[in-house]
Amino acid sequence: MKLFTSSALVVIALTLAACSTNVSQTSSVQLPDKFTNVQTAGADQNRQNLESWWLNWNDPVLTNLIEQGLKNNLDLASAQAKLEQALAQSNLSKADLGPSLGVVGQGSVSRSKVETEPNVFELPYSNRSMLVGGINASWEVDIFGKKRSDADAAYHTALASQDQFYGTQLLITAQIAQTYFQLIAVTQQIQVLNAQLEQLQKLEAYVAGRYNAGQTYYSDLLQVKQQVASLKASLATFPAQRDSLVRQLAILTGNVPEKFTLVVNPDYAFNLPAIPGAQPSDLLNRRPDLRANAQLVEAAAAKVASAKADYYPRFTLNFLGMGGRIELSDGLDYASGASGILGLNIQLPIFTNGRIKANVVASNAALRQAMINYDKNLLQALADVENAYQLQYSLGEQRSHYEQAFAYATSQDQQFYELYKYGDKTLGDAINATLDKYKVQLNLINSKYQAAVNMLSLYKALGGGWSANN
Structure with a gap:
């Protein structure tokens, strides 16, 4: 009995020696207690539905597009096939035990x-x-754990592939929403430019009437005609941009572009849902890229153990x-x-000319690299959230200022037109006032669009947009 116990202790000691590694698997990044800009952005302190964040927008068109994408998107199908391959490889390594x-x-x-x-x-x-x-x-x-280590490496690699699949879900949902919002913004820009064109054409008719009556110079008529022609040139490419975005949505949702149609509401208000709150520690479990990096660290550690097991019989x-x-x-x-x-x-290896040692050194270096990549991505993840929170606040301020500017520009445009008719302002003043009004309106549309897109960036930074059930 004593001999058996001693032998068992020797085997356990050798096994532990084979599986040990001198590379730390603890992150060197000290997580902060909270995000600096979360309160500045006015984030909701209540937990929101990040898995299906699109439901927070209360937009049935957006929800339908994303549900189609999760079901039919070909990038997701490719990621699913890659995941199945990794799982099969893990089962193969497990069967080898x-x-x-x-x-x-x-x-x-x-x-x-x-x-x-x-x-x-x-x-x-x-x-x-x-x-x-x-x-x-x-x-x-498998006395010294080589096969078990190989199986563990394959298992954690499969889990990393699973998290990469979840990451693809995250990216696809955000990309569908961004394309949808861009389509709305382009549609609104077309509407604004058409309104601007209509107003300039009315001004052109008014100036032409005054010219025919001998009340103004032909140069004034040429000035307004030039503005009308330039605006028509700008409008010429917008329908192609709009249709290209529709076709892009077709591809993202797995539909044939020629058979896919989508008409959006040009009066879409871009009303944003409440800004989601979060803690830095939430990122470790929510962000698929960090989860995948953590699994790759575990896989690299298992490969170190496998390499060291080659020293033993x-x-x-x-x-x-x-x-x-x-x-x-x-x-x-x-x-x-x-x-x-x-x-x-x-x-039992007797002489390998340094092959086993070189493999162990290479495996330890790969583990260090995996750990460094994890820390690097964690730092970037923290910065992504801070950037999104701060920019969301700034875009909210920008939208408010543009709304005020548009109100001022609209009033100025009306006044300058009346003053021009009575000779108190030049035609150039009237034209510039009109152009300024629509320029501010276009800037307001872009600001609303950018705020919506940045909200998507915040969702991605927090790890929203994926679920194991999708």
């Missing part, structure tokens, strides 16, 4: 006859049959069991027999 069993068999039948010349004697036909069968089994006993049990029967037709009815062989194969 157990024994293998097979069967062998062979059968033959022969018939022969001997004759002599010139017919001194003749032997009868001789018939023979043989049937041999058996089983073979092999099992590498490998034991393989082999078994072969055979049985057979031979039947003869010339006096002996049959013969049969059975046998079995059980063997132990031991492989």
Whole structure:
């Protein structure tokens, strides 16, 4: 009993030595207690639905597009296939921990006859049959954990692929929403530019009437005609931009572009949902990229353990069991027999010219790199959230100022037009007032769009937009 205990302790010690690594698997990044700009942005302190954040917008068109994308998007389908491949590879490594069993068999039948010349004697036909069968089994006993480490590495790699699949979900949902919001913004810009064109054409007709009446110069008419022509040139490419965005949505949702149509509301208000609040520690479990990096660290650590296990012997049990029967037709009815062989194969590295050591060094370096990548991505994740919170506040302020500016510009445009008619302002003043009004309106549309897009960036930074159930 004492001998057994000592031997077991030796085996455990060697196993632990094989699996140990001198690379720290603890992140060097000290997480802050809270985000600096979360209160500045006016974030909602109540927990929001980040998994399906699009439901917070209360927009059935957006919800329908994203649901189609989660079901039919081809990038998601490709990521799903990659995940299935990784899971199968993990199962293959796990299966390698157990024994293998097979069967062998062979059968033959022969018939022969001997004759002599010139017919001194003749032997009868001789018939023979043989049937041999058996089983073979092999099992590498994983005493020092190499196969277990290989299985662990494959398992954590599969989990990383799973988190990468979730990351694809996150990106696809945000991309669909951004394209949808951009389509709305372009549609609104077309509406504004058409309104501007209509107003300039009315001004052109008014100036033409005054010119025909001899009340103004032809240069004034040319001035307004130039503005009308320039605006028409700007408008010419907008329908192509709009239709391109519709086709992009078709691809993102897995539809044929030629059969996909979408008409958006040009009066869409871009009313944003409440800004979601979060803690820095939430990122560790919510962001798929950080989760995947953590799994890759575990996989790299398992590969270090596998590399170190090469220093120790490998034991393989082999078994072969055979049985057979031979039947003869010339006096002996049959013969049969059975046998079995059980063997132990031991492989112990004596001299490898530094191969094992080099592999261990390379594996440790790969683990350090995986840990560095994790810390780097964690720092970037924290910065992403801070940037999104701060920019969301700034865009809210910008929108408020543009709304005031648009109100002022609209009033100025009306006044300058009346003053021009009574000769108190020049035609150039009236045209510039009109152009300024619509320029501010276009800036307001862009500010609303940018605020919506930045909200999507905040969702992505917080790890929203994916679920294991999607």
